[in-house]
Amino acid sequence: MSFLQIQNLEKSFGATRILKGVTLEIEEGGFLVLVGPSGCGKSTLLNTIAGLEPITSGEIRIGGRRVNDLHPSKRDIAMVFQSYALYPNMTVAQNIAFGMEIRGVPKPERDKAIADVASLLQIGHLLDRKPSQLSGGQRQRVAMGRALVRDPQVFLFDEPLSNLDAKLRIDMRTEIKRLHQRMGTTIVYVTHDQIEAMTLATKIAVLKDGILQQFGTPAEIYNNPVNMFVADFMGSPAMNLVPATIGGNGSGLTVNFEREGRPPVSLAVTDPPSGLAGFKGKKVVFGVRPEALTDPDGADRNASSTATADLHIEVVEPAGSDTFAVTNLGGKGVVARLRADANVQPGTVTPLTFNLTKTVFFDPATENRIH
Structure with missing residues (x-):
């Protein structure tokens, strides 16, 4: 009570x-x-x-x-x-x-x-x-x-x-x-x-x-x-909030990120929120916590949906128990949380894995969560 x-x-x-x-x-x-x-x-x-x-x-x-x-x-x-x-x-x-x-x-x-x-x-x-x-x-x-x-x-x-x-x-x-x-x-x-x-x-x-x-x-x-x-x-480092576009992949949906001077990145969205279909062809804000973007070996083995993309690493920040790596998606710096001993160097292209079960989508007009 x-x-x-x-x-x-x-x-x-x-x-x-x-x-x-x-x-x-x-x-x-x-x-x-x-x-x-x-x-x-x-x-x-x-x-x-x-x-x-x-x-x-x-x-x-x-x-x-x-x-x-x-x-x-x-x-x-x-x-x-x-x-x-x-x-x-x-x-x-x-x-x-x-x-x-x-x-x-x-x-x-x-x-x-x-x-x-x-x-x-x-x-x-x-x-x-x-x-x-x-x-x-x-x-x-x-x-x-x-x-x-x-x-x-x-x-x-x-x-x-x-x-x-x-x-x-x-x-x-x-x-x-x-x-x-x-x-x-x-x-x-x-x-x-x-x-x-x-x-x-x-x-x-x-x-x-x-x-x-x-x-x-x-x-x-x-x-x-x-x-x-x-x-x-809420969160330190804060959630990455990345401008993206929702596309179609047959009967499914994709989330697509532009990259300056590089080909766009496209991830298949499995089990999307029902409201996301209404944003097909439109802009959204893609939210991913740094711990849900990591090196493939450090990815959550229990995650039901993951996707890996080759991303250009701009900055590497060793932090003792973790290593933080900064890449660029949608014109914004995106922070990934990697294992302390992850072999990643600035200026290189490195595979990083998204835990898609831990990602969220927001309407850029209202800033509210898309359910």
């Missing part, structure tokens, strides 16, 4: 609509990640759930209870901010205990809660220090500890890792995932980092310009993007 429900949510500042009819829900114990570019409305959506921003219209329910008009203190939520928002004059222990002290929680109970979260977050040795004596990662753990002692119905995280360096972000990401697995609390988490979204979420909501573009599991978002924006935004 859905635990957090957001129904047709609208938020305007004056005449400017920030959130435009957002509808989504998450089950109890779920991990919902709101993702999208800067200015897409994800932090505003989080603030409306928290009660820090009033909504213009729509409905928010937590545990079946309508909270639209409830004060933030009555919503049973806890928030972890990007800036940590710790009191600089208080010790770690005092920061963690402050909210409990305000609510009149007895001192023995406060001390036990502090000890429990300190053990959970491995910050017991920091309890007597001030925030100025802590690293960024330690401050973030303290901010999380202050939220955890609340034992709320919902945790809200607003880009909590964006101030940390790359390695520490990965470490903290793992800690947050481990914490969620242990506690099973419902979490709503805002980030612009789609890798963070993919690794943490049970459900992802992709926002653009205040409009919910797609809502689903990480696998659904990654493998079945509903439009070109989601396809391009």
Whole structure:
């Protein structure tokens, strides 16, 4: 059953609509990640759930209870901010205990809660220090500890890792995932980092310009993007979006790519989406993830449909566990993900295999997926 429900949510500042009819829900114990570019409305959506921003219209329910008009203190939520928002004059222990002290929680109970979260977050040795004596990662753990002692119905995280360096972000990401697995609390988490979204979420909501573009599991978002924006935004490296033309091959269809100064490449499309027949003789955008374009020896043996073409390699980028090769199709650079030891050289023509079961097609006019 859905635990957090957001129904047709609208938020305007004056005449400017920030959130435009957002509808989504998450089950109890779920991990919902709101993702999208800067200015897409994800932090505003989080603030409306928290009660820090009033909504213009729509409905928010937590545990079946309508909270639209409830004060933030009555919503049973806890928030972890990007800036940590710790009191600089208080010790770690005092920061963690402050909210409990305000609510009149007895001192023995406060001390036990502090000890429990300190053990959970491995910050017991920091309890007597001030925030100025802590690293960024330690401050973030303290901010999380202050939220955890609340034992709320919902945790809200607003880009909590964006101030940390790359390695520490990965470490903290793992800690947050481990914490969620242990506690099973419902979490709503805002980030612009789609890798963070993919690794943490049970459900992802992709926002653009205040409009919910797609809502689903990480696998659904990654493998079945509903439009070109989601396809391009989710994934690193991003999905290759290649201009192409749909042709005929007897009773079947082909996807054809122009190449500057070289013969076109034509691939037979087996099991095409039913709507693709209507694009025969027309332009489409062909979407293929880098891992679905690789050297023949590294191709997925379980793929039901593959096609190999000889392609001119322009750039080779060794990346440790993988090698990335860039070719050109339809006037665009296309990235292939090869095995680390793949024997490929720039300036040469090399066979590359497309996993056609992992490819998608988009209408260039609407940018929506062709089904």
